[in-house]
Amino acid sequence: MQLTINHIDTNYVLDNEGGGPWLTFIHQLAGDHSVWDQMAGFFRNDFQVLRYDLRGHGGTTASPDDFSIDDLADDLAELLARVGAPSTHVVGLSIGGMVAQKFAVNHADKVDTLTVVGAPAFIPEDARPTFRQRAKFVRERGTASIVDATLERWLTPGFRKAHPEVVEQIGETIARTPVEGFARAADAVSRFDVRDKLASIVRPTLVVTGEHDSxxxxxQTKVIADTVQGAQFQLLDAAHLTPVEQSQRFGALLDGFLRNLV
Structure with a gap:
């Protein structure tokens, strides 16, 4: 399904429109909503599960101008309003976790709980050029050129060997990501810093990261749990894509977190 959100044709998928609390999943840089397929299947019977593609990713058109993580958080707020969700449990992975943090800060009244996966509270000064360089590299050579290096960071060698079909699907998603969608999002990531606002988050918060996430x-992720009062922190045996690599464990963690609160 598609809606025009802040002048961007936005692709989204909604499971179980019949009722239940809202649960929104936000994907990683160079990903799309499909990274959450297993989680949607796990939670669709008890929640209205919303997945969508960020600007310039998946089926969502690229932004004609540069944007910030705040803009992406505003996109989510508008999407929720358009689909009739007064508030939601929000789960974000990587750049999605950055969007989720900004959403919890800038649109606190729309957040039931916050789950941040594999995302920092800020990009350190010495790491910012890395994202700008990736944006430049992709503009010159295309997103297919970063598939192998990205998969090596995202998934452990053991998982890649055991699940080649999953690796292939994720690699194809990276390669399909529009150049400007990736580049503008990478530029936005390079400027991300929410440290001075984290303490304002009062909603129940779960922070998850992979112990092999290079x-x-x-x-970097634990900074969030240490700053948000009462936040829970969980370390899983995975690299960057913990919901993929440790899907059963992640699903059980999120389910336990939500069931204690819903």
């Missing part, structure tokens, strides 16, 4: 080391 791109976003666990210490």
């Amino acid at each position: 791109g976003t080391p666990p210490a």
Whole structure:
């Protein structure tokens, strides 16, 4: 399904429109809503599950101008309003976790709970050029050129060997990501910093990270749990894509977290 959100044709999928609390999943950079397929299947009987593609990813058109993580959080707020969701449990992975944090800060009245997966509270100064360089590299060579290096960061060698079909699907998604969608999002990531606002988040919060995540080391993600009062922190045996690599464990964690609150 599609809606025009802040002048962007936005692709989304809604499971179980019949009732239940809202649960929204936000995907990673160079990903799309399909990374949450297993989680949608797990939760669709008890929640209205919303998945969507960020600007310039999947079936959502690219933004004609540069944007920030705040803009992406505003996109989510407008999408929720358009589909009739007064509030939602929000789960974000990687850049999706950055969007989720900004959403919890800027649209606190729309957040029931916050779950951040494999995302930092800020991009360190010395790491910012890395994202700008990736944007430049992709503009020059296309998103297919980053597939192998990205998969190596996202998934452990053991998982890649055991599940080649999953790796292939994720690789195809990376390669299909429009160049400007990736580049503008990478630029937005390079400027991300929500440290001075995290303490304002009062909703129940779960923070999950992979112990083998080289791109976003666990210490960076733990800053969120240490700052948000009462937040829970969970470390899983995975690299960056913990909901994929440890899907059963992640699903059980999220289910337990939500069931204690719903």
